[in-house]
Amino acid sequence: MKRFMFVFILLFTACFKFNNVLPEDKLSTLSVTKIMELAAEQYQANEYKNATYYYNYVIKTFPDDLENVAWAHYEIGFIKYQEGKLQEALAYFKKTIEVKTQNPAPIILALQMTERVERMLKKKGGK
Secondary structure, eight states: OHHHHHHHHHHHHHHHHHTOSOOHHHHTTSOHHHHHHHHHHHHHTTOHHHHHHHHHHHHHHOTTOHHHHHHHHHHHHHHHHHTTOHHHHHHHHHHHHHSOOSOOHHHHHHHHHHHHHHHHHHHHHHO
16 A cells, blocks of 8 residues: 555656646747746746746747746856756857847846856866
């Protein structure tokens, strides 16, 4: 009986975890602000794959919203950095820098992270 309960709980939590994002047809009814909030919530819960899904949706669906596109690129870069995927992180930070947004905050942060990641990659390559 204990074994059955363990398997049931494992399957239940696995199903819940993987269905924790809204499909695109539901996202299309939400504002970009709400989608960015969903992404941030997923990031806070360490659900990086889900957060990345939402950020990529913003990049794809709202290309003219330069501020949110810049933030989405930055946040994906930071997720990749957290995951130790430094080359991918660097690519996203550079994409952030290329966005011509009026808000300098994501650009400044991306520049700082670019320097940090490049130093880490150089140090890693030097060993």
